Amino acid sequence: xxxxxxxxxxxxxxxxxxxxxxxxxxxxxxxxxxxxxxxxxxxxxxxxxxxxxxxxxxxxxxxxxxxxxxxxxxxxxxxxxxxxxxxxxxxxxxxxxxxxxxxxxxxxxxxxxxxxxxxxxx
Amino acid sequence: xxxxxxxxxxxxxxxxxxxxxxxxxxxxxxxxxxxxxxxxxxxxxxxxxxxxxxxxxxxxxxxxxxxxxxxxxxxxxxxxxxxxxxxxxxxxxxxxxxxxxxxxxxxxxxxxxxxxxxxxxxxxxxxxxxxxxxxxxxx
Numbered sequence: 001x002x003x004x005x006x007x008x009x010x011x012x013x014x015x016x017x018x019x020x021x022x023x024x025x026x027x028x029x030x031x032x033x034x035x036x037x038x039x040x041x042x043x044x045x046x047x048x049x050x051x052x053x054x055x056x057x058x059x060x061x062x063x064x065x066x067x068x069x070x071x072x073x074x075x076x077x078x079x080x081x082x083x084x085x086x087x088x089x090x091x092x093x094x095x096x097x098x099x100x101x102x103x104x105x106x107x108x109x110x111x112x113x114x115x116x117x118x119x120x121x122x
Numbered sequence: 123x124x125x126x127x128x129x130x131x132x133x134x135x136x137x138x139x140x141x142x143x144x145x146x147x148x149x150x151x152x153x154x155x156x157x158x159x160x161x162x163x164x165x166x167x168x169x170x171x172x173x174x175x176x177x178x179x180x181x182x183x184x185x186x187x188x189x190x191x192x193x194x195x196x197x198x199x200x201x202x203x204x205x206x207x208x209x210x211x212x213x214x215x216x217x218x219x220x221x222x223x224x225x226x227x228x229x230x231x232x233x234x235x236x237x238x239x240x241x242x243x244x245x246x247x248x249x250x251x252x253x254x255x256x257x258x259x260x261x
């Protein structure tokens with residue numbers, strides 16, 4: 001699959017895993033969040049067992065609406081019996097996940113390598 | 123600083139930028155800046171979306187008093203109001219998969235003082251300019 005670029009994401013396929021890197025530092029406003037949600041949904045819908053990795057290296061702010069979008073993506077991935085991983089989340093952002101207890105819902109790994117290795121094959 | 127905006131996210135973005143520019147002028151620490159930005163975003167979105175129900179005829183009033191020591195913010199909408207106690211805890215296992223309902227938790231976690239008045243239509247919140255200011259963590 002050739003690289004897909006949206007205003008807020010760069011998506012590559014590596015070993016059957018969609019690696020999505022956020023390019024904007026702030027996942028805050030509705031338009032931005034909808035665009036990301038739509039792009040990620042396209043990777044999930046119509047696919048069996050999609051495997052998606054979200055790289056948060058560039059993200060330094062995100063809102064509860066962004067968390068909602070991630071939960072929706074996670075729910076869709078689960079419906080398709082797929083796997084979602086999050087990686088490279090900065091400590092300040094990680095705290096947001098911890099406060100909301102979403103660190104229990106999402107599989108979060110420190111590095112991209114660890115996240116890639118954590119995917120299982122069916 | 124006092125702003126009256128219609129229920130429009132583009133207008134709210136401008137207000138947030140102006141308030142955060144004021145915070146920058148006062149050399150806030152990173153943790154306090156992060157907290158104020160997040161709480162202000164959540165408060166205005168709640169006021170527009172849940173308070174005013176996206177009705178462009180209804181206004182949101184935002185007040186900000188920024189000093190070197192602390193930032194005091196109020197956000198008031200023209201909606202029906204709500205009872206804080208009636209909002210479910212998004213951390214409960216039955217709510218963890220729900221996509222909404224985390225804004226208030228984040229506001230109350232990141233700000234040092236949070237008060238709801240006028241039947242929930244007016245939110246007053248304060249954040250001190252201290253890196254390790256213990257934010258209240260509601261249980």
